[in-house]
Amino acid sequence: MPPGVTVVDAFKNLIRHGKNHVHVRQDDISSALPPADTRTNRQRAHHERRQQANAQPQTQQKPQQQQQQQQAAKAQPVATKQSQQITREVEKIVQEERAAKEKMPTYKGLERFRLIQKMGDGAFSNVYKALDLASGTTVAVKAVRKYELTSSQAGDRHLNAVFKKKPRVTEMIAQRANILKEVQIMRGTNHPSIVKLLSFSESTDHFFLVLELMEGGELFHQIVKLTYFSENLSRHVILQVAHGIRYLHEERGVVHRDIKPENLIFERIPIIPSKDPIIRQNDEEKEDEGEFIPGVGGGGIGRVKIADFGLSKVIWNEETMTPCGTVGYTAPEIVKDERYSKSVDMWALGCVLYTLLCGFPPFYDESINVLTEKVARGYYTFLSPWWDDISASAKDLITHLLCIDPAQRYTIDEFLAHPWCNAAPGPPPPPTPRGDIHPLDSPLLHAARGGRDGRSPGIASLKEAFDITYAVHRMEEEGARRRAYKGRGGAGQAGFLAGLNEDDEDAPDDGITVRQPQAQQQQRVPREAYDGRAGQRDAPRRHGGKPFELSIDGATLIGRRQQRDAQGRIPMDSTPLAQNPINADTIDAPQSPMHY
Ligand SMILES: Nc1ncnc2c1ncn2[C@@H]1O[C@H](COP(=O)(O)OP(=O)(O)OP(=O)(O)O)[C@@H](O)[C@H]1O
Numbered sequence: 226m227p228p229g230v231t232v233v234d235a236f237k238n239l240i241r242h243g244k245n246h247v248h249v250r251q252d253d254i255s256s257a258l259p260p261a262d263t264r265t266n267r268q269r270a271h272h273e274r275r276q277q278a279n280a281q282p283q284t285q286q287k288p289q290q291q292q293q294q295q296q297a298a299k300a301q302p303v304a305t306k307q308s309q310q311i312t313r314e315v316e317k318i319v320q321e322e323r324a325a326k327e328k329m330p331t332y333k334g335l336e337r338f339r340l341i342q343k344m345g346d347g348a349f350s351n352v353y354k355a356l357d358l359a360s361g362t363t364v365a366v367k368a369v370r371k372y373e374l375t376s377s378q379a380g381d382r383h384l385n386a387v388f389k390k391k392p393r394v395t396e397m398i399a400q401r402a403n404i405l406k407e408v409q410i411m412r413g414t415n416h417p418s419i420v421k422l423l424s425f426s427e428s429t430d431h432f433f434l435v436l437e438l439m440e441g442g443e444l445f446h447q448i449v450k451l452t453y454f455s456e457n458l459s460r461h462v463i464l465q466v467a468h469g470i471r472y473l474h475e476e477r478g479v480v481h482r483d484i485k486p487e488n489l490i491f492e493r494i495p496i497i498p499s500k501d502p503i504i505r506q507n508d509e510e511k512e513d514e515g516e517f518i519p520g521v522g523g524g525g526i527g528r529v530k531i532a533d534f535g536l537s538k539v540i541w542n543e544e545t546m547t548p549c550g551t552v553g554y555t556a557p558e559i560v561k562d563e564r565y566s567k568s569v570d571m572w573a574l575g576c577v578l579y580t581l582l583c584g585f586p587p588f589y590d591e592s593i594n595v596l597t598e599k600v601a602r603g604y605y606t607f608l609s610p611w612w613d614d615i616s617a618s619a620k621d622l623i624t625h626l627l628c629i630d631p632a633q634r635y636t637i638d639e640f641l642a643h644p645w646c647n648a649a650p651g652p653p654p655p656p657t658p659r660g661d662i663h664p665l666d667s668p669l670l671h672a673a674r675g676g677r678d679g680r681s682p683g684i685a686s687l688k689e690a691f692d693i694t695y696a697v698h699r700m701e702e703e704g705a706r707r708r709a710y711k712g713r714g715g716a717g718q719a720g721f722l723a724g725l726n727e728d729d730e731d732a733p734d735d736g737i738t739v740r741q742p743q744a745q746q747q748q749r750v751p752r753e754a755y756d757g758r759a760g761q762r763d764a765p766r767r768h769g770g771k772p773f774e775l776s777i778d779g780a781t782l783i784g785r786r787q788q789r790d791a792q793g794r795i796p797m798d799s800t801p802l803a804q805n806p807i808n809a810d811t812i813d814a815p816q817s818p819m820h821y
Contacts, residue, residue, distance in 0.1 A: 329353070334428030338366055338435075344442060347533070349400075354438055364423060367434040369404060371427075372397045404432050407534045410479055418469030420490065420532045439530055441491035445688070448486055451524050452511040453584030453611075455503060456619060458523045462489075463578050464646060465529040470570050471637045473531075480566045482699055483536040484573035485691040486580060494527035505614040519649070536699075540566050568631035573695055574640065575626025582619060583611045587627060589690050596690060600697040603629035618645040 329340040330351075338355040341363070345352045350369040357364050372393065411422035411434075421437040441447070444462065448454065454462065466489060473479040481488075496515035504511070517523035579587040587605035590596040599605070605627055607620055622645045625635040640646065 332368055332428065332431055332433070334426060334431065335366065335368070335433055338364070340366065344438075347535075352436075354440075355435075357435075363438050365436040365438040367436060369432040369434070371430055371432065372400050403535065407537065408434065410477075410534045410537050410539065414473070414477060414479070416469055416472040417528065418465045418530055419472065420530045436532075439490035439492055439528075439532075441493040441526065443487050444489040444491055444526070444529065445486035447491070447524065447526060448580060448584060450512060451514050454524060454581045455514060455517065456582065456616060457517040457519075458514055458526065459578065459581040459619075460646065460648070461517070461522050462491075462526060462529050462581055463574065464641075466531060466577065467574060467637060467640055467646070469531045470574065471641065473537075474567045474570070474637050478540050479534075479537055480540060481531060481534065481537050481570050481573075483533060483695060484531065484570055484577060485688075485695065486577060487688055487691070488531065488533040489577070490530055490532050491526045492528040493525055494522050496523075496525045538566075567636065568634045569695070569699055571626055571634050571637065571640065572631075575623050575628075576691065576694055578619075578626065579605070579623050582615050582623075583608070585611075586690050586694070587623075588694050593693060596693055597697055600694045603627060616645070618643075618648065621645070 329343075331340075337359055338357055340353040340355045342354045343351060344354050344365060350367050352365055352367045355364055355366045356362075408422065408425045411420075412425075415421075420439065423435040423437060424433075425435070426433045466484065470481065470484070473481060496513070497518070499513050499516055502513045514524035521527065576587055588596060588600045590599060607615070607623075612620070622635075622640070622643045625643070626640065628634045635643070
């Protein structure tokens with residue numbers, strides 16, 4: 226919590242903005258609150274009346290004072306009600322936090338560690354901050370629940386076969402294989418941008434991964450907290466991630482395949498309040514990210530590391546039987562295959578960089594169908610006014626990452642060579658005069674903090690948006706590889722969407738993937754030709770329809786922009802994307818080159 230901000234302030238903020246990311250430490254709460262008030266409402270009201278009476282004896286009151294008091298007494302119930310409600314909510318949070326703390330589970334097989342605090346969780350796992358009682362150091366322990374196989378299921382295995390039901394035992398084997406793969410990959414890495422695996426063990430019910438602890442937690446929460454990152458801070462973050470990816474791709478032959486703000490965790494550094502906070506045009510109330518110190522960091526973020534190798538895989542060079550990237554030469558067709566695999570991480574890097582710079586993801590829609598379609602077609606834009614103050618160089622770099630044709634997408638070396646990555650942190654631009662600022666809610670904030678009507682998709686949906694975004698690209702990559710193996714010309718020729726409807730769409734890859742977002746299983750995108758030109762964003766469409774909207778919780782950004790335009794303040798972004806609908810039935814091949 227920033228210095229000088231009390232728990233009550235934080236909580237009020239939470240109520241005002243629906244900021245469900247505000248993390249309140251137990252110690253902060255305990256020190257900021259009076260002792261828990263266990264009195265009943267009636268007792269409290271009685272006590273308050275007594276206090277009033279003691280403060281000003283009736284006998285001394287003049288009629289005017291009495292009148293004022295009566296008016297105040299009439300107004301009081303509303304204020305008291307509100308403050309009581311806040312107190313109750315704060316008490317509830319305190320109790321919940323206390324209970325959560327006290328309820329640290331005990332795991333058989335994990336006696337060496339004392340669990341201190343829950344840091345995060347995944348589909349089958351919980352991650353805790355823990356004290357290693359043997360060494361006295363703090364670590365992160367990821368406890369992964371094993372799939373359960375009840376005795377009846379075990380006994381019914383032959384029935385499962387008869388009824389063509391997938392026996393649970395295969396899931397167990399798949400889970401074990403997947404965990405072992407994750408462990409194997411992590412054991413083989415040693416890089417400052419990759420979370421270190423300290424040890425691995427298992428009990429009857431759990432697998433345990435002991436990891437180096439990153440106290441800051443997920444980058445995701447820091448983005449929501451700070452609204453967006455300055456270009457210097459974004460560069461600080463993304464370069465660390467990129468160096469981690471370069472190491473994985475080029476030195477270990479590993480593709481991560483799940484790079485997203487949730488899987489990027491950081492070491493916390495103190496925020497040094499900015500002498501001259503930078504404010505972008507149209508900024509909403511962005512929290513000061515503090516001074517940026519080159520080589521150290523800013524916004525509370527020091528070292529950033531890549532976590533969660535659950536979807537990662539090693540790309541094998543079948544000629545040398547070594548992981549790709551570990552030998553200096555590779556046959557062209559294998560380089561190509563390798564490149565497609567790696568390009569999934571480059572796409573993800575583009576999504577993360579986009580999100581860091583503006584605070585909302587490049588692809589979002591409440592409808593999974595539409596979102597899948599947008600991702601598959603690469604429909605994104607640098608939405609005005611939020612992108613107006615972001616450098617052309619940053620946009621150029623993103624354009625080369627969110628490039629629909631994997632063959633043309635930047636490789637990690639091309640990324641690192643881009644001028645934006647090599648620009649020294651520049652001096653902060655002059656502060657924008659306050660009068661020019663038109664506060665607006667950014668889409669992500671609007672979503673994460675709760676929309677106008679309270680139907681917020683929330684952080685969970687935004688996280689899902691990332692999952693879907695990457696799932697679509699993993700599908701593309703796997704489809705492309707299968708096509709390449711079948712000798713149908715390889716990926717990138719038939720186009721991005723070709724092959725998605727192939728019969729073998731769900732055929733297992735060489736890696737075992739047990740976690741697939743629902744969307745990946747359900748969505749089928751119509752097959753059609755696409756010329757695969759780099760950086761295509763959109764094209765005029767033959768048929769009409771309602772304008773494309775980046776709609777988050779009913780907040781239509783295009784609508785807002787039109788409104789602003791009509792008022793003559795900010796010209797409407799005139800990209801074709803803004804004027805044309807996405808309609809799965811009516812999409813034609815893109816024709817217009819990307820521009821911004
Ligand atoms: N080393 C660590 N230090 C601090 N927090 C961590 C660490 N590793 C993981 N976490 C927290 O735990 C969360 C879940 O971890 P991780 O992504 O590895 O689990 P998972 O089960 O693979 O998740 P998912 O099912 O979402 O892929 C992370 O998002 C992060 O908040």
